[in-house]
Amino acid sequence: xxxxxxxxxxxxxxxxxxxxxxxxxxxxxxxxxxxxxxxxxxxxxxxxxxxxxxxxxxxxxxxxxxxxxxxxxxxxxxxxxxxxxxxxxxxxxxxxxxxxxxxxxxxxxxxxxxxxxxxxxxxxxxxxxxxxxxxxxxxxxxxxxxxxxxxxxxxxxxxxxxxxxxxxxxxxxxxxxxxxxxxxxxxxxxxxxxxxxxxxxxxxxxxxxxxxxxxxxxxxxxxxxxxxxxxxxxxxxxxxxxxxxxxxxxxxxxxxxxxxxxxxxxxxxxxxxxxxxxxxxxxxxxxxxxxxxxxxxxxxxxx
Amino acid sequence: xxxxxxxxxxxxxxxxxxxxxxxxxxxxxxxxxxxxxxxxxxxxxxxxxxxxxxxxxxxxxxxxxxxxxxxxxxxxxxxxxxxxxxxxxxxxxxxxxxxxxxxxxxxxxxxxxxxxxxxxxxxxxxxxxxxxxxxxxxxxxxxxxxxxxxxxxxxxxxxxxxxxxxxxxxxxxxxxxxxxxxx
Numbered sequence: 001x002x003x004x005x006x007x008x009x010x011x012x013x014x015x016x017x018x019x020x021x022x023x024x025x026x027x028x029x030x031x032x033x034x035x036x037x038x039x040x041x042x043x044x045x046x047x048x049x050x051x052x053x054x055x056x057x058x059x060x061x062x063x064x065x066x067x068x069x070x071x072x073x074x075x076x077x078x079x080x081x082x083x084x085x086x087x088x089x090x091x092x093x094x095x096x097x098x099x100x101x102x103x104x105x106x107x108x109x110x111x112x113x114x115x116x117x118x119x120x121x122x123x124x125x126x127x128x129x130x131x132x133x134x135x136x137x138x139x140x141x142x143x144x145x146x147x148x149x150x151x152x153x154x155x156x157x158x159x160x161x162x163x164x165x166x167x168x169x170x171x172x173x174x175x176x177x178x179x180x181x182x183x184x185x186x187x188x189x190x191x192x193x194x195x196x197x198x199x200x201x202x203x204x205x206x207x208x209x210x211x212x213x214x215x216x217x218x219x220x221x222x223x224x225x226x227x228x229x230x231x232x233x234x235x236x237x238x239x240x241x242x243x244x245x246x247x248x249x250x251x252x253x254x255x256x257x258x259x260x261x262x263x264x265x266x267x268x269x270x271x272x273x274x275x276x277x278x279x280x281x282x283x284x285x286x287x288x289x290x291x292x293x294x295x296x297x298x299x300x301x302x303x
Numbered sequence: 304x305x306x307x308x309x310x311x312x313x314x315x316x317x318x319x320x321x322x323x324x325x326x327x328x329x330x331x332x333x334x335x336x337x338x339x340x341x342x343x344x345x346x347x348x349x350x351x352x353x354x355x356x357x358x359x360x361x362x363x364x365x366x367x368x369x370x371x372x373x374x375x376x377x378x379x380x381x382x383x384x385x386x387x388x389x390x391x392x393x394x395x396x397x398x399x400x401x402x403x404x405x406x407x408x409x410x411x412x413x414x415x416x417x418x419x420x421x422x423x424x425x426x427x428x429x430x431x432x433x434x435x436x437x438x439x440x441x442x443x444x445x446x447x448x449x450x451x452x453x454x455x456x457x458x459x460x461x462x463x464x465x466x467x468x469x470x471x472x473x474x475x476x477x478x479x480x481x482x483x484x485x486x
Binding site (some may be wrong): 008011012014015017043046047049050051052053054055056057059060063066067070071072073074076077078079117134135136137139 | 306317318319322326329330333334337338346350351352354356357358359360380381383384385403418421422425436437439441443445446454456461464468471
């Protein structure tokens with residue numbers, strides 16, 4: 001074994017991670033190499049000094065009750081009932097059956113995620129978790145990687161919208177573009193600063209029916225309303241195979257202005273990308289700007 | 304093990320496993336969090352968020368692997384998300400990094416150093432080099448664990464360690480000379 005190999009392995013040697021044979025080779029080398037012995041001694045000293053300094057530093061010590069308090073909080077979390085328990089699922093299923101708008105059994109389970117409100121709620125949730133709180137369970141990935149692994153159309157978001165967007169009610173600026181996962185759904189995510197607020201443009205494959213479909217030209221002339229979910233305005237429009245959401249803590253006029261600028265180029269590009277991928281003749285009909293309605297129990301909150 | 308749909312353990316058995324394997328690392332996680340955050344409240348929040356997320360994802364933890372390294376991966380992920388929220392513009396160039404790349408001479412590790420000297424010198428080198436040194440020399444994580452925790456290649460871990468230790472030795476020299484004079 002050469003000196004360079006030994007020095008590359010010294011950390012693993014000190015951490016006792018090496019195979020017995022490798023350990024023996026290192027020990028054999030060390031017995032005849034004063035230079036590597038000195039290097040090993042120095043690294044050991046550095047390691048021990050740092051560990052000692054960390055362990056003894058009063059500034060780094062947690063409060064004496066920190067662990068106990070944390071344990072109590074975590075135990076409370078562990079014992080808290082799940083947010084959506086079995087009961088609420090059954091209740092939702094019962095409501096679906098009663099009103100004749102849903103399916104049952106497995107079909108209900110698989111289609112549930114595609115329903116408007118869940119999808120819109122997921123978009124709003126992603127906006128909150130990723131753009132506002134940065135509390136995603138999985139690290140965001142680049143749009144290029146997402147395009148390669150999940151959906152080639154996500155690549156479109158690398159260029160669209162442009163870095164600066166001018167709308168009739170002010171300018172928006174792109175802060176970040178990536179792809180992230182929320183509630184099991186993958187989004188291409190563009191974070192914008194608009195009217196001093198963070199607004200998210202989220203694109204996801206498929207997507208569901210939208211509660212209220214409003215033709216684009218009608219919506220652009222102020223005939224639509226913007227739904228609110230979880231204190232966020234949310235508006236969606238669709239291309240042939242994607243649902244696009246705009247959501248943020250801005251008012252309905254501001255969100256509509258942004259949609260006016262983004263809807264046509266975005267849906268056109270998303271649809272044409274799909275055409276290239278699937279070689280299917282997809283209709284590039286005019287995009288439909290749509291409104292996501294809030295849950296029934298908060299309809300009074302619609303702007 | 305029974306889990307909620309969100310992945311949080313709900314039964315006593317799951318909680319007991321988490322309490323036995325993960326919770327004992329809270330104090331050590333705090334020390335590392337405190338080192339990086341330099342703010343007690345932020346460090347406590349960071350550790351609490353880390354442990355909460357770990358509890359909800361505990362079914363993903365592979366038994367028999369290094370639990371502290373797994374927790375540190377979550378902690379680093381939360382830190383990087385928070386950093387992203389504070390500094391959205393990507394850092395194009397890091398002058399300290401360039402300085403670190405061009406260290407002309409690596410002095411030997413001086414003797415007669417106090418804990419304050421060690422921590423003071425460590426605190427003066429670039430944060431990304433501090434990270435690998437803390438994980439390797441204080442936490443005793445393997446290169447592979449550090450690479451996974453920081454989401455960087457193993458080669459980068461090794462080069463950062465090399466540069467970080469060289470810079471650390473440079474930073475320790477004045478302190479060592481002071482101690483020598485005191486004697």
